[in-house]
Amino acid sequence: MQFLSDNAAAVHPRVWEAMKAADTADAPYDNDALSRALDERFSALFGRECAALWVATGTAANCLALSALVPPHGAAVCHREAHIEMDEAGAPGFFLHGAKLLLADGESAKLTPQGIAAVIDPIRDDVHQVQPHAISITQASEYGCVYRPEELEAIAALAGARGLGLHVDGARFGNAVAFLGCGAGEAVGAADVLSFGFVKNGAMSAEAIVFFDPEMAATVRYRRKRAGHLQSKGRFLAAQIHAMLEGDLWLANARAANAAAAELAGACSQRLLHPVEANELFLACTPVERAALREQGFGFYDWGEDAARLVTAWDAKAEHVTALARAIAAL
Structure with a gap:
């Protein structure tokens, strides 16, 4: 994922x-x-x-x-x-x-x-x-x-x-x-x-x-x-x-990616480091928390010592987005 x-x-x-x-x-x-x-x-x-x-x-x-x-x-x-x-x-x-x-x-x-x-x-x-x-x-x-x-x-x-x-x-x-x-x-x-x-x-x-x-x-x-x-x-x-x-x-694809990012943003609560206006999310996330997400099968980039970057795409699978949102909310 x-x-x-x-x-x-x-x-x-x-x-x-x-x-x-x-x-x-x-x-x-x-x-x-x-x-x-x-x-x-x-x-x-x-x-x-x-x-x-x-x-x-x-x-x-x-x-x-x-x-x-x-x-x-x-x-x-x-x-x-x-x-x-x-x-x-x-x-x-x-x-x-x-x-x-x-x-x-x-x-x-x-x-x-x-x-x-x-x-x-x-x-x-x-x-x-x-x-x-x-x-x-x-x-x-x-x-x-x-x-x-x-x-x-x-x-x-x-x-x-x-x-x-x-x-x-x-x-x-x-x-x-x-x-x-x-x-x-x-x-x-x-x-x-x-x-x-x-x-x-x-x-x-x-x-x-x-x-x-x-x-x-x-x-x-x-x-x-x-x-x-x-x-x-x-x-x-x-x-x-x-x-x-x-x-x-091009616009339909972008809307799909943005919608996936918005769903994830709703699960991030106070973790967000920047407003989510397109298809990228930057969230406060400790090394232990990032490891927990990766153990569940989620791939993303570290962004410094205590942050992560998530990027959604036009073809993001709804079940993957929902699963990640739940995983973030459960941290």
């Missing part, structure tokens, strides 16, 4: 069907019909003109997106718990040819205008100091918390006033939209570029970089090739994305 990560979830059957249907001769790389149709597909979803590129991993999506906003001599502001800082093995510096990450604080791994200003205000405007060029936020955050539209608006206003680009790491963007109950456009705000995650939500090996200024995609196409992410049979990545978008499968 695994609650380790939504990365371990199954591939949705409709994604497999779409990949099988794409297994016919077509133009290579991103010249096939499915890849060419992505711009229109995302433009319809967000209600504004978009350009979309597929890549195979969230790390590549984040770093290639940031490369459109940050030059090698610049920096991006992110939360100190952000995935690009904590879990991408220095990939931003690699893809951005030495650009820095400037680390800010905020509750539940969410940035605020005040937290961002505290980092960038002391930077002198001269050649001797690295200058910020972008802000990167995570929707939902590393602790499973969601930016409301008004929070996004405040950060976008700061970015506009300071001349900074705005990137959204949307590895769990579907879960954020499902929680907010709004349209995709409201959940991303006035961002310049979004890393739209599908792998955690039912896809096999496809993520999308969505540019809300289509001209930004032109240079990143070259960078994607140079980074080794221009796959020769790109239609199989595009097919996965189309399948996830068709009939809002």
